Amino acid sequence: MSFFLNILGIWWGLPSWEGWAPDEIIPKDVLLGISDLFSGNWYDTYPPFHFYLLAVLYLPLNLPAIIWRELGFIDFSGVLVDNSTTNIFHLTYQISYFVGRIVSVLMGTGTVLVVYLCGREISPKQESLLTALIVSLLTPFVYYSKIINVEVPYVFWFCLSLLFYIRILKAHRLTDYLLFSAAAVLSICTKDQAYGLYVLTAPYILISKCIHDRRTLRVGWLQSLTDRKVLYSTALSVILFCAIHNILFNYSGFLSHVQLLIGPASYDSADFFTRDDNNWSQHWQLLLQSLRNVQFSFTLPVFGICLAGLVMSLFKVYRNGFGRDINNYCKLSLLVPVISYYLFFVSVILYSRTRFLIPVCIILAFFGAQFISDVLLSRKRYLTYKVLGRSFVFILFFYMFVQAFSVDIVMINDARYVTEKEMDLTIPKTSYVLGIGDVEYLPRFEYRGFDAYETTHRLSEEEIDAGIYDYIITTSAYDILERHKQYKSKSTTYKMVDKIVNGDTQYQVFYQNSYQPKWNLLNFEGVSSNLDKINPEIIIYVHSRNITNAYNEPELSGLISSMPMNDIGSMMGVLSGQDNKQT
Known part of the structure; x- marks a missing residue:
């Protein structure tokens, strides 16, 4: 179903040179990067990793166009110097557009699969399926899964890192540390704002590791923080980050990207808040705006159920203690990236968008699925309760589906x-x-x-x-x-x-x-x-x-x-x- 919702309307605004989607990575941007070998002060609003991925797919189609550009026959803005190349370049350009959007479709569907795998680490199969279903029906997720924005790609890598994050908390294996580091860097190198998801998450992992090592290996915190798991994963993160940003051959481009990121890209957003009004009142408005955005993404009933599931998990901690139920411990630990993201990204830039909060919605979906599975679909209730509960769940998801499908309808x-x-x-x-x-x-x-x-x-x-x-x-x-x-x-x-x-x-x-x-x-x-x-x-x-x-x-x-x-x-x-x- 996720693939169907994501691919429907993929042709929106095409054929076109620039499309109808704001902030979309149009093929021209990738082709210019290829021509410059992503070096020599090359930079864009977004980090380069998704550009690399698209470049690999675009290059076989557009190699003649790149050569013609170098010879001065055509440019990549739709203006053709030599009309003999018109039909060929236009065709390969539009095919590239579809290829880029199909990548988003596949990564959106892959995100739903990874969310299911995360669920299987900490919850039964039914609950995991419900989590994946909720994520697949998130309204902004359906939209961004069919255009060439970096929202869904960076969320895909984040969810992959979430899978290894859960496994780290459960067993602290070296492989999971390395895979978590790699996925986290890929997420940040796809969209910079993903850094906010890891500011508190990395220290939380280290604290968990110290507690785990003290209990199982009986070693002190200094030895725990300097073993090969920490050193190797840290080294991998640094090397991978520098390699993706091409620091060696494009250091000036990296600096230009950072200056753009902390300058116009951060300050000149089209929203109601400015840095000059950074006060408690504005932060309260920001919180309300964020809650409204999350509620819209879920629909109001499902958002309420997610909050109810969160309260239910917190009550389990109150009743059983934080560390006794490993699955509930890992599930509540998923809130660490949410808190980190809000404090170190949303509160810093002081404005909120539905697309910014997709990672938050994904994590809340785990709690919503828990409430639906344990309360509304409980097998320990009377027949009447089961019928009413299942009917209510059907209405919830049907309502969520209609809202998500409305995105496809208005696009078509x-x-x-x-x-x-x-x-x-x-x-x-x-x-x-x-x-x-x-x-x-x-x-x-x-x-x-x-x-x-x-x-x-x-x-x-x-x-x-x-x-x-x-x-x-x-x-x-x-x-x-x-x-x-x-x-x-x-x-x-x-x-x-x-x-x-x-x-x-x-x-x-x-x-x-x-x-x-x-x-x-x-x-x-x-x-x-x-x-x-x-x-x-x-x-x-x-x-x-x-x-x-x-x-x-x-x-x-x-x-x-x-x-x-x-x-x-x-x-x-x-x-x-x-x-x-x-x-």
Whole structure:
């Protein structure tokens, strides 16, 4: 089921040069890294490990394109110097896009499998299956498992390290120490923020080791902390980290990446908090925002059950002691990465996203599965209780499935697909078209065949008054983004968009479209997530001088002749300047 949910909609926004997913590692970024051999001051927003993985898969497809780029025939931004390479490069580029997304699908499915294996270390089979099921239905997990963001890859490596973390706590074998170190480094070298998961986890392992060695080997803490398990695993971590970051041949690129990480990538986030307001009130708001994000990821009922399972595990400690039940001890020890992550990453950057909290949700899923297995699916209850319990569990997972499946539905039916068809039919190819905001939030202009188009974040009053653009396209995704960025004062572009929306310019609504599914459980109110950028509402504004021209276009005339009478009346109202909207 996880594979089905993850692969459905994998074609979202394709074919395209940059896609519709914010922060996606597009093939161009990987191909540029290959051309530079990931050296010579090469760096990106994200660490290089996932780039290496994609490079291995992309290279056989794109080796001719890389050679052509070095010869000056093409570049990797979609601009072709020699048209003879157009079809070949476009095809291999789009195949690379799908290959990269399939990697995410497989790593997402693999994450669910690893979570099951973690569960088998500390819980019965039924409980482990329930844990894996909960993780597979996490709403942001389903979304990020089908695009080339680094969220699911770093979570995969984290879950793998979690498996060896549990085994370390149970037996303290050298192999588990080495594998834990390797998986942890791969997670951090896939996305830097994963470091927060290990700041307290590593000392916790060392404390556990000292206690274990004192009890079994009767050695002191100094000898325990300097044996080969600690030394070998530490050395492996350092060597692997330096090798992946290519410190020897790309030290300047590594420094540039770190400067970006602690600078613009950390401070300029589009959210409500700033470092200047780092106080208790903001941290309280941050906690509430994080809880809301986690609740959205699970659905409210399942989130409540996870909290109930956590309370149940804590009660077992109160009743039996912390170390007597090894499985419960290991399960509660899973909270150490959660606490570490929140204190040393979320609280440091002072903003929260649903994607940031996927590791937290995965760990809470273990407690939710325990409550469902021990309480709702208990075999020691009366028949009536069993029937009611199983019915309730079915409703819980069905509700969770519908919310997760809603992600696939809105991606498949994104309003931009229909908008692009309407643009092809109604907007003359000679028009000068402007898209407001990032290309990820707009229709795909590169395939519309316009003589002139551009996208921008900067729109001046002079440009609007001069009417240099025939059509202006805005999206609700840009509106959401700007409201987050400009919580103190609106940008000039945002003010200009406000003027257009309010009818204070020579532009008026030409076309408006949004897809509203009949069953949609994706309630983004109070949620901080990029999922609200899927399926944005699209509004196209036309300059008043172009209304008559648009009406006389043969494509539009053909469209009108095939439309029902009530739709024709609606469109005529728009073209005549009346305040009607086609939705």
